[in-house]
Every structure is written in C-alpha cells, then in structure tokens.
Amino acid sequence: MTGIDSGGAPRAHTDRFGGRGTKAETLWCLARRPGSMREGTHSDWHSPARPTNPKSLGPRGNEVTSMRRVAITGLGAVAPGGIGVKEYWELLTAGRSATRTISFFDPSPFRSRVAAECDFDPVSAGLTPQEIRRLDRAAQFAVVSAREALTDSGLDVCRLDPGRIGTSIGSAVGCTTSLEREYVVVSDGGRKWNVDHEYAVPELYRHFIPNTMAAEVAWVVGAEGPAAVVSTGCTSGLDALGYAVELIREGSVDVMVAGATEAPISPITSACFDAIHATTPHNDEPERACRPFDRTRAGLVLGEGAAIVILEEWESARRRGAHIYAEIAGFAARCNAYHMTGLRPDGREMAEAIDAALQEARLAPDAIGYINAHGSGTKMNDRHETGAFKRSLGDHAYKVPISSVKSMIGHSLGAIGSLEIVACALAIEHGVLPPTANLHEPDPELDLDYIPLTARERQADVVLSVGSGFGGFQSAMLLTRPEARS
Amino acid sequence: MTAAVVTGLGVAAPNGLGTEAFWKATLAGQSALAPLTRFDTAQYPSVVAGEVKGFVAEEHIPSRLMPQTDHMTRLALAAADWAIGDTGADLRQLPEYGMGVVTAASGGAVEFGQRELENLWSKGKEYVSAYQSFAWFYAVNTGQISIRHKMRGPSGVLLTEQAGGIDAVGHARRHVRKGTPLVVSGGVDAALCPWGWVPQIASGRMSTVTDPDRAYLPFSTDACGYVVGEGGAIVVLEDASSARKRGASRVYGEVAGYAATMDPAPVTGRPSGLRRAAENAIADAGLTPRGIDVVFADAAGVPELDQAEAAAITGLFGRRGVPVTAPKTMTGRLLAGGAALDVATALLSLRDGVIPPTVNVRVPAPAYGLDLVTGQPRDTNPRSALILCRTDD
Numbered sequence: 001m002t003g004i005d006s007g008g009a010p011r012a013h014t015d016r017f018g019g020r021g022t023k024a025e026t027l028w029c030l031a032r033r034p035g036s037m038r039e040g041t042h043s044d045w046h047s048p049a050r051p052t053n054p055k056s057l058g059p060r061g062n063e064v065t066s067m068r069r070v071a072i073t074g075l076g077a078v079a080p081g082g083i084g085v086k087e088y089w090e091l092l093t094a095g096r097s098a099t100r101t102i103s104f105f106d107p108s109p110f111r112s113r114v115a116a117e118c119d120f121d122p123v124s125a126g127l128t129p130q131e132i133r134r135l136d137r138a139a140q141f142a143v144v145s146a147r148e149a150l151t152d153s154g155l156d157v158c159r160l161d162p163g164r165i166g167t168s169i170g171s172a173v174g175c176t177t178s179l180e181r182e183y184v185v186v187s188d189g190g191r192k193w194n195v196d197h198e199y200a201v202p203e204l205y206r207h208f209i210p211n212t213m214a215a216e217v218a219w220v221v222g223a224e225g226p227a228a229v230v231s232t233g234c235t236s237g238l239d240a241l242g243y244a245v246e247l248i249r250e251g252s253v254d255v256m257v258a259g260a261t262e263a264p265i266s267p268i269t270s271a272c273f274d275a276i277h278a279t280t281p282h283n284d285e286p287e288r289a290c291r292p293f294d295r296t297r298a299g300l301v302l303g304e305g306a307a308i309v310i311l312e313e314w315e316s317a318r319r320r321g322a323h324i325y326a327e328i329a330g331f332a333a334r335c336n337a338y339h340m341t342g343l344r345p346d347g348r349e350m351a352e353a354i355d356a357a358l359q360e361a362r363l364a365p366d367a368i369g370y371i372n373a374h375g376s377g378t379k380m381n382d383r384h385e386t387g388a389f390k391r392s393l394g395d396h397a398y399k400v401p402i403s404s405v406k407s408m409i410g411h412s413l414g415a416i417g418s419l420e421i422v423a424c425a426l427a428i429e430h431g432v433l434p435p436t437a438n439l440h441e442p443d444p445e446l447d448l449d450y451i452p453l454t455a456r457e458r459q460a461d462v463v464l465s466v467g468s469g470f471g472g473f474q475s476a477m478l479l480t481r482p483e484a485r486s
Numbered sequence: 487m488t489a490a491v492v493t494g495l496g497v498a499a500p501n502g503l504g505t506e507a508f509w510k511a512t513l514a515g516q517s518a519l520a521p522l523t524r525f526d527t528a529q530y531p532s533v534v535a536g537e538v539k540g541f542v543a544e545e546h547i548p549s550r551l552m553p554q555t556d557h558m559t560r561l562a563l564a565a566a567d568w569a570i571g572d573t574g575a576d577l578r579q580l581p582e583y584g585m586g587v588v589t590a591a592s593g594g595a596v597e598f599g600q601r602e603l604e605n606l607w608s609k610g611k612e613y614v615s616a617y618q619s620f621a622w623f624y625a626v627n628t629g630q631i632s633i634r635h636k637m638r639g640p641s642g643v644l645l646t647e648q649a650g651g652i653d654a655v656g657h658a659r660r661h662v663r664k665g666t667p668l669v670v671s672g673g674v675d676a677a678l679c680p681w682g683w684v685p686q687i688a689s690g691r692m693s694t695v696t697d698p699d700r701a702y703l704p705f706s707t708d709a710c711g712y713v714v715g716e717g718g719a720i721v722v723l724e725d726a727s728s729a730r731k732r733g734a735s736r737v738y739g740e741v742a743g744y745a746a747t748m749d750p751a752p753v754t755g756r757p758s759g760l761r762r763a764a765e766n767a768i769a770d771a772g773l774t775p776r777g778i779d780v781v782f783a784d785a786a787g788v789p790e791l792d793q794a795e796a797a798a799i800t801g802l803f804g805r806r807g808v809p810v811t812a813p814k815t816m817t818g819r820l821l822a823g824g825a826a827l828d829v830a831t832a833l834l835s836l837r838d839g840v841i842p843p844t845v846n847v848r849v850p851a852p853a854y855g856l857d858l859v860t861g862q863p864r865d866t867n868p869r870s871a872l873i874l875c876r877t878d879d
Contacts (some may be wrong), residue, residue, distance in 0.1 A: 109611050127604060163762060167748065173623060174645070186684055188605025193600075197684045205689035206591045208682075209647045210624070211877055219751035224759050226746035228653055229645040231591065231624035239642060244678075246660055252745070268603060271611040272618040334583065335632040335641045340554070340620045349638055352583055395704050470620045471629030473641070 039301045041259065051081035060277040061462035068249045071317040071324040071482070074153025074310030075422050076145035076259070080116035080303055080409045083125060083279060084148060088409075088419075089426050093455045097287040097408045099301045102265065110270045112279035114289040114411030117265060120144075131216075134203055136175035137263035139213045141415075146217045146257055153310035154322060155255065157222050164251040166225035167218040170240030170260030172233045172414030172469070173269065174210030180266045182207065205484035217257055220331075233469030234376075235333065236260055237307070237417025238477050242331035244311050254316055262415035280376060287436050290411075292375035292404035293382050293450040295443040300376040303410025309419035309425070326463075330361030330478035341470050345378050347388025350466060352478040354392040354422040357464070361478045366396040368478075369460030370433050372420045373467050375404020375449075376411050381468060386446050386465070401458065403449060403451040407437035417467045421477065424463040428481045431459040490662040492738040493729050494722035496569030498561045498674055500536035500715045500817045504568060509834045512842045513863050517816040519698040519713055524678045531694045532687055534701040534717025535678055536818030552586035554617035555630065556595030558716075560625040563634060564672035565720040569670065570635060573722050574735055577635060577668075583662045586639035586666050587632045588658045589720075590650025590673030590822035591624040593682060598622045600681035618717045631670055632719075639666045647877040648784070648819060649746070651718065651826030656744035658723045667728040676716035686714055691788050704785035704812050705792050705850040705858055712787040715814075718823020719830035738833035742870070743771025760798040764874065768802075771870075775802050779868035780841050780859075782828045785812035786819075795874065796854035805855035809864060812844040825875040830872035839867035 049418035077084065081091040081098030091098060099116045102329060107113035118141070122132045125144045135143065150157070157165065182204055186195040198372050206212040214227040226247060230240040244258035273279040280299035282289045290301040317324055334356070336349040372386050389397040405423050412419060427433050439452035461484035467475045487690035495505045500506025511518075532607070538561060555563070570577065577585065598615075599622035605613035614762065619627055625643045632641055639660045644653040651673040654723035677683075686692045693711035695701040702713040713788040723741065724734065745766030747759030768775060777790040781803075784795055799810060813831050814820070820827055835841055841864040850858040 005579050122598075162750070162756075163747065163759070171624070180603065181599075183681065184607060187607065190604045190609075193531060193598075193604065194526060195680045195682060195684050198689045200594065200688040202688055202690070205685040208685035209645070209877070211592075211646045211650075215748065215877075218748045222750070222754075224748050224750055224756075224762075226653075227646075227748035230747070231643045231645050232628070232641070233620070233623065233625045241658070243642070250660070267611070268606055268614075268618075270605050271614040272602070274611060275614050275616045276619055278619070333640050334640070335580070335587070335629075335638050337632045337636045339639045340626075340629050340633065352638070401750075469625070470623070471625040471643075472632060473625070473629070 008179055012189045015275050026104050032089050058394055068251065069314035070248050070328045071247045071312050071314045072309050072326050072328065072425050073312050073317050073322040073324055074149040074155065075325065075425060076148030076308045077419060078120060078141040079305040079419060080118050085118060085422065088111060092405055092408060092423055093432055095435045095437050095454055097437045099289050099410050100286045104265050107270065111274045111281050112270065112299065114286040114301055115265045115311040116301060118304055135216060136178040136207050138175060138261045139216050141219050141263060142169060142213055142217050142261035142308060142409050144457035145218045145259060145306040149308045149310050150221055157308060160255065162222050162224035164225055164253050165223035166224050166247050166254045167214045167222060167227035168230060168240045168244040168256055168258040168417060169211060169214045169217055170230045170236030170414045171210055171262055172231060172236050173262065173264050174208035176269065177206040177263050177266045180268050183251065205463040213261065221257045223257055231414065232473045233471045234413050235417060235467040235473040235475040236414030237419065238465065238467045239333055241328065241418060241421060242333060242475065242477065245328050245331055245446040248311060254313045256311040257308060258311055259306065260302055260415045260418035261306035262412045263304045264413050265302055265304050273302065279486050280377065290377045290407050291438040292377040292407050292436055293443060293446050294439050297377045297379065297382065300411040303412035305409065305412045305415050305419055307415065307422040309422065324482040326428045326479040327482060328477065329480045330357035332356030332360060332474065333475040336472040336474060338472055340472065343384040343468060345383050345387055347384045347391055350385055350388035350468065350474040353389035353474045354464065354466065356390060357476040357478050363462055363478065365393040367462045368393065368400050368464050370427060370463045371400055371402040372424050372463065372465040373402050373404045373407050375436065377406060382446055385466060386448055389448060399446055401433050401449050401456060403434055403436045405434055405465050420465050423463050424479050427460060428463060428479060431457060433460065489726040490659040490723045490741045491726045491729060492721050492741065493724045493736060494563035494573035494578055495573065495738060495833065496720040496829055497827065497835055498538055498717040499716055499827055500538050501539065502688060503541060512813050512816060512831065513840065515518055515843050515845045517845050519701060519818055522678065525680055530683060532692045533696055534693065534713050536680060536696045536713060537793050540825055547645060553622050556598035556621060558595045558628055558674060558676035559626050561717060561743060562720065563630055563675060564852045565674050566631045569720040569722050575732060578731065580668055582636055582638045584639055584667045585637035585670045586641045586661050587628045587637050588642040588654045588661065588669060588671045589627045590644050590654040590826065591627065592645065592647050592650060592675055592821035593677050594624045595622045595626055596677040596682035597679035600679050605624045607675065618830050621756055627674065637670065648821060648824050649875045649877050650822040651824060651829060652873060652875055655721065655741055655829055659741045662723050662725050667725045669723045670720060672718060672720040673822035674718035674720065675821040675823040677821060678716050684875040689723045699846050702787050702815055702818060703847050704787040704815065705796065705854055705856055706847045707851045709787050709789050709792055713818040715820045717816030718820050719827045721829060721854050739836050743767040745770055760794060761801050764798060764802055764872065773870065778870055778872045780835065780871045781808050781810045782832050782871060782873040783812045785808050785814060800855045806857040809841055809859050809866065810856045811841055811859040813842045815845045815847065825873065828873045832873050836868060836871060840865050841868060
C-alpha cells in the first residue's frame with residue numbers, strides 16, 4: 001500500500017501484523033450442558049456435577065461474600081473550567097459556569113452554538129508525543145484523569161497482583177471527534193461514499209473501537225484484570241462505576257480504575273442534537289445557557305471531560321491506611337422501555353432505580369442528605385426527575401437539597417455521571433453542596449429545593465446521584481460518608 | 487448460587503438466518519465467505535466478507551422503526567425476537583423489572599452513521615436525520631430491544647470489540663445471579679459499508695487474499711489475516727429455578743464460568759493474559775482443564791496471534807490435549823457479534839453432542855500442537871465447552 005500525499009505528510013500504513021499493541025483482552029465463557037441427555041428436560045436441570053461449596057467462589061477461587069464493600073480512594077478529573085480535581089471543585093463551589101460560545105469549529109450554522117469546552121493542553125497535561133498522536137481527545141482525558149486518581153489514591157500498584165486490578169470506562173460516543181475528523185479526510189469532505197483507505201491514519205481502527213480507551217487507562221495503571229468500556233448513552237458514567245462496583249463485590253478484582261470520558265463537541269454531535277432540539281438556543285449569554293430547573297430553561301448544553309476514580313475493596317483500603325472519600329453503597333440501573341429519547345413525566349423507572357439502589361445500600365429514603373440531579377436543563381428531564389424524587393422519597397423530597405452541576409460544566413454525555421460522582425464525593429469530603437447556577441426564575445411546576453446560585457455548607461452523610469440516557473436508561477447511585485457507616 | 491441457563495437462541499449469521507438453518511450449514515461446513523457485494527470494493531485491498539444475505543427487514547421490523555434503525559439494529563431485533571420466541575416464555579407473565587437486556591457493540595451502527603456524516607458534510611446540518619442521535623450509537627441495540635419487549639430491568643452495553651459478546655453474556659449472568667429472572671444478551675454487529683471497511687484495512691490485520699477459500703486460515707501456516715463478517719446471536723439467560731417454575735421446555739446449557747483479563751502494555755514485555763483468563767473461567771466454573779471437552783477458539787488468523795492462542799491452549803491442556811474448533815471460518819469475524827455467535831454455536835454443539843468443523847484449513851501448523859477439528863464434524867458428545875475471544879486492539 002502506498003501513502004498518498006494529502007497536502008501534508010503521506011499517511012503510511014503500519015506494517016502488516018506489526019507496530020501495534022498486541023490484543024488487549026481475552027475472555028472466556030463456559031457453557032455446559034446441564035445433563036447427559038441430548039435435550040434438557042426438567043429432570044436433568046439439577047445435574048451439573050460441580051463441586052459444591054457452601055461459600056461461592058470467585059474466578060480465582062477466592063471466597064465471595066455479599067459483604068465486600070467498595071471505597072473511593074482516589075479522584076481524577078478533566079473538566080470544563082479546570083484540569084484537575086482541585087480546579088474542578090473550585091469552579092463548582094464558586095457557582096461559576098464554564099459554558100461558552102463553541103471555539104472548536106465554526107458554530108454559526110447551528111441552532112445551539114454554546115458548549116462547555118475544556119482548555120486542555122495535552123503537553124502540559126503530561127502526555128507523551130506518542131500518546132498525543134495515538135489517542136483521541138477523550139482517551140487523552142481519561143489517561144490524564146487516571147494518572148491523577150492513581151497519584152491521589154497513594155496506591156502502590158507494584159505491590160499488587162495486576163490481575164486483581166480492573167478497568168471500567170464509560171463513554172457514550174467513543175472517539176467521535178477523531179472519527180469525524182478522519183471521515184472528512186477519507187471522504188473528501190463528504191463527497192465520496194467509497195471512502196479512501198489510502199488517506200486513513202493507522203490509528204483509525206483504534207478510534208473505531210472505543211474499547212481502546214479502556215486499554216489505554218489499564219496500561220497507565222498496569223491493570224491486567226477485566227477491562228471494558230460501558231456505553232449506555234448518558235448514563236455511561238454512572239453505569240461504568242456500577243459495573244466496577246459489581247466486579248469488586250463479586251470478588252473478581254480488589255481494585256478498579258473506573259470512570260468515564262467524553263469529547264463530543266464536534267459538528268456531527270451539534271447537528272444531531274440540533275435536529276431534535278435537545279440543545280439550548282440560548283446563545284446570547286453563553287455562561288447563562290444551561291438553566292436546569294429554571295422556568296426559562298430550553299435545553300442542554302453540550303460539555304466534555306473525564307473523571308476517573310480508584311475504587312478499592314473496603315477492608316484492604318482500610319488496612320493500607322488509604323484516605324476514603326466515600327463508599328459506593330448502592331447502585332441500580334433500569335430501562336424505561338418507553339422511547340429512545342423521550343421520558344415519562346412521572347419518572348417511574350428512575351424512581352424504580354432509586355428504590356433499588358436504596359435497597360441495595362440498606363438505607364431509607366430519608367437518609368439522603370443531597371441529590372446530585374441529572375438536571376440536564378431540558379423541559380422534559382427536569383419534570384421527569386422531579387417526579388421521580390417525589391415518587392421515591394415522598395415528603396423527604398421536599399426537604400433534601402438538590403442541584404445540577406450541568407449548569408456549570410454542561411452535559412458531557414457519557415462522562416457526566418462520573419464527573420458528578422466526583423462532585424458528590426467532594427461534597428461529602430468538604431461538607432459543601434455545589435449549587436445550580438443560572439437558577440434565577442424557579443419553575444412553579446418544579447417545587448423542590450434546587451440550591452440556586454450559591455453553594456451551601458452542609459454535611460451530607462448519604463448522597464444520591466442519578467442519570468437518564470438516550471436508549472431509555474435510568475441509573476441511580478448512592479455514596480455514603482465513610483465515618484457515617486464504619 | 488443461582489445457575490444462569492440459556493433457554494433461547496436467535497442467530498443471524500452469514501451462513502444461516504435462524505438457529506437451525508445456521509446450525510445445519512455449520513455442520514455441513516458451508517462457508518459464507520465470498521466477494522463483498524454490499525458496495526463496490528474495486529479500490530480496496532480487501533474484498534472478501536461474510537455477508538448476511540436474504541434478510542428482508544420489512545418482514546421483521548415494524549415500518550415505524552425502519553427510518554430510525556440501521557441494518558445492524560434490524561438484524562439484532564430479529565435475532566432477539568427469535569431468541570425470545572425460542573424460550574417459549576410468555577413475557578407478560580414475568581415482572582417488567584425482572585427482565586433486562588445486555589448487548590455488546592463495537593463500532594455502532596456504522597452505515598447509518600456514514601450516511602449522516604455524508605449528509606452533514608456534503609449537504610449541511612439540516613439534512614442530518616432526527617434519529618442520528620441514537621440510531622448510530624453503541625447502546626442502540628439494547629435500547630431498541632428493551633423498548634420492543636418492554637424489559638425494564640437491569641441492562642447494559644459493553645464494548646470490547648470481538649470479546650464483547652462474551653462480556654455481555656458474563657454480565658447478563660451477573661444480573662441473573664443478583665435476582666433478575668430473565669436477561670436478553672449477546673451481540674449482533676454489521677459494519678459492511680465503506681466507513682466500516684476502511685478502519686479495518688487500516689488495522690493491517692484484514693486479509694487481502696481474494697480467494698474466499700484461502701482468505702481466512704487461522705492456525706494454518708498460510709494464515710494471512712482475518713475476514714470480516716456481519717451478524718451474530720442473541721441468547722436468553724434465565725435463572726434456572728424461575729425457568730423451571732414457568733415450565734420452560736428446553737435449556738441449552740449453563741453459563742458456568744466467565745473471566746476476563748487485559749494484556750499488559752506492549753512495552754512492558756509482560757506475558758499476555760490469555761491463559762490466565764482461561765484458567766480463571768475454568769476455576770469460576772468449578773472445573774479443571776480435564777473437564778473441558780471442546781475449545782471454540784478466537785482464531786484471529788494472524789500468525790502471531792494464532793501462535794499466542796495455541797500456546798495458551800496447549801499450556802493449559804497439553805499438546806493436542808483438547809479438540810479445538812473455529813466455525814467462524816465459515817462466517818468471518820463478526821466484531822461484537824462474533825463471540826456471541828460462538829456461544830450459540832457451542833450450546834448447539836453441547837445440545838447435539840457434535841463438534842462443528844473449522845473449514846478451509848486442511849492441516850494446522852504442526853508447531854502449534856493443536857487438535858484442530860477440520861473436515862467432518864466430530865461426534866464426541868462434548869458436555870462442556872470453553873469459548874475464547876480477544877479484542878484486536
């Protein structure tokens with residue numbers, strides 16, 4: 001194959017079978033016939049002659065009990081308005097909005113022209129030239145956040161079995177920025193259906209399959225346990241953490257590097273949200289564009305960023321003297337099975353997820369001291385989840401402070417759930433609840449306490465975070481203050 | 487602990503639409519690999535693929551869904567219908583929050599995405615479909631299946647390329663064990679359009695041999711890369727006791743063990759996790775390697791990867807210690823559908839007590855030390871199967 005000059009350097013292919021990472025993952029599945037009969041019948045269902053053990057066994061033969069708890073011991077974030085957890089928290093507690101007029105491309109053709117962009121310089125963020133070339137922007141965010149989280153945790157991975165460390169990364173749209181950029185090149189600006197492979201960069205396949213993002217994060221940490229990308233639209237960030245929690249609880253791993261990343265601010269994303277009027281047309285005052293729970297709210301504001309946390313099995317975190325920000329005490333995901341993009345106003349399925357998460361955490365609804373809402377700022381969402389909170393929490397819904405950090409950092413699709421969990425962990429850590437920015441005119445239909453404009457000093461022992469996503473996904477996660485449950 | 491059993495299969499494979507058509511073709515060694523017809527391949531170095539032919543979407547998909555679904559999602563919806571029908575379960579009798587959907591994806595609905603990218607860049611943003619926001623994305627199959635069958639329980643979507651089908655089934659098993667009585671799982675993929683083809687060419691691992699019978703020869707000394715196909719399988723997992731309670735007539739098998747590992751970064755020089763994944767899965771099932779009767783191989787068709795897989799298998803089972811097969815030589819590698827189809831194939835193999843063959847490979851490379859099932863199916867009455875898959879990352 002020959003490279004053809006595309007106005008710059010020729011884009012040569014890597015050698016066949018060479019110059020690439022080896023396969024990143026192996027999985028096995030055992031399927032076993034229940035009995036000796038050719039077709040299963042009731043009578044042979046009991047048969048698998050498996051060694052029985054009163055205690056169930058995990059993949060490495062270790063004992064699994066439902067008592068394994070999950071601690072958050074390290075935080076990392078890349079967010080609009082600040083790279084790193086410290087700057088992210090300063091933005092949130094100041095109630096400052098990082099939304100602005102889109103600068104990554106000319107937004108003038110679009111109905112919605114604002115977004116929450118990250119001022120991210122990969123070089124000063126510590127990425128190597130190889131990483132910068134190889135990784136999509138979203139993967140770069142993830143790698144930088146993972147490094148921060150690992151350092152923050154103080155975990156000495158060299159002392160651990162790498163096979164007991166797993167990776168779980170959420171992302172709704174994967175490497176979409178790189179894919180669109182490369183599409184424009186190989187299609188000659190959309191003119192060719194038969195796109196030209198001779199202009200394809202060697203990294204194109206790695207962008208095509210977003211699981212490479214989980215591989216990159218695993219390599220940063222030296223994790224050799226299970227690794228996956230969880231992609232459930234806008235609940236990916238919560239679901240990736242929920243997936244990680246399950247792996248620790250069941251005993252497959254002791255440590256998870258988990259979180260989510262997204263870099264979706266590109267013309268195709270703007271176009272598809274424009275087409276369904278999901279994004280706001282409030283372009284005139286960009287920092288006031290996202291107005292969750294406000295009467296004048298008119299849609300979401302696209303964002304980007306990443307948050308990665310270190311999750312550890314509680315007892316081993318305690319033994320090594322780790323600082324524990326919070327416990328992930330409960331998680332549940334449900335589907336509304338209603339519509340790919342629509343929500344039912346009564347919030348029934350989200351309430352079901354909240355109830356299930358509370359049940360898993362063995363907590364009563366009135367234990368909740370703060371709710372980090374999905375709060376996307378669309379007419380429909382804010383009604384929907386207000387309905388869900390009332391359904392699940394009853395009268396307590398009127399007493400619990402609620403806020404949406406999307407008012408400040410926009411909606412970074414698959415990443416936002418993890419960014420919100422980091423905000424929740426910090427709220428527990430500092431005894432401060434981030435506000436809902438831009439909430440000047442409360443919607444009379446929405447009659448709960450949405451923490452308008454300024455942060456509130458209040459120690460919450462139990463925090464609920466929820467998310468809704470295209471595809472009908474509804475997720476709920478509960479964090480508890482470590483001192484409150486030890 | 488609750489056993490997660492498979493009670494329904496739905497197959498949409500290049501060599502067979504529907505479980506029995508696929509299985510018959512597979513036992514007969516009928517390969518579907520052929521020159522690609524979906525688009526003009528004249529300009530590309532790779533031309534062979536495994537296409538699903540004869541699928542008339544309108545016969546399976548409500549007209550309302552046609553404009554908002556890609557070919558991939560239509561195949562997935564059809565396979566899900568077949569799998570659910572195969573269980574004989576009356577879903578109205580099951581609690582709506584007691585049914586979930588966990589599927590795998592790789593590149594999403596690539597053809598839908600290409601069309602909308604083309605609309606955006608050649609005509610303008612007004613021409614982008616209102617359905618683009620969800621029709622192309624990775625979660626689309628889970629979302630559409632859950633809506634169609636009113637399944638409101640724990641669900642999910644996992645992206646691990648070729649390994650996704652097994653990760654999805656492993657996660658579905660978790661949900662079943664935690665108390666969700668029925669979970670639809672597996673994966674169906676389809677990226678046979680130019681924008682799905684070119685990234686695979688860029689990977690440098692796709693076969694450029696033009697003879698369909700010589701293009702994909704895993705474990706052979708002539709191995710020269712892989713061939714890509716489309717399709718996959720949807721499987722229904724149920725809690726064994728609740729399936730029994732509802733009077734399920736058939737159980738294909740139990741998902742007895744599952745494990746996943748991640749290879750270290752190439753620069754570290756540390757060993758691959760392949761064998762460790764196998765050991766963990768076998769231990770998870772409470773078995774030893776001696777309890778495994780057949781291995782369904784990943785069969786990358788790339789010499790270095792074949793060698794690594796053969797080393798892992800022989801390291802665990804000994805030289806020629808277990809029958810190994812790769813029926814995917816008849817379909818090509820199906821991305822997120824591949825491992826799911828292997829799960830279905832393995833269950834059929836257990837049901838009928840016969841190991842389907844690897845086609846086109848006459849003799850495996852002797853150095854690999856594999857007992858590869860070639861030529862005729864082997865009637866060895868396997869009772870347990872091990873399925874291996876890897877991402878091509």
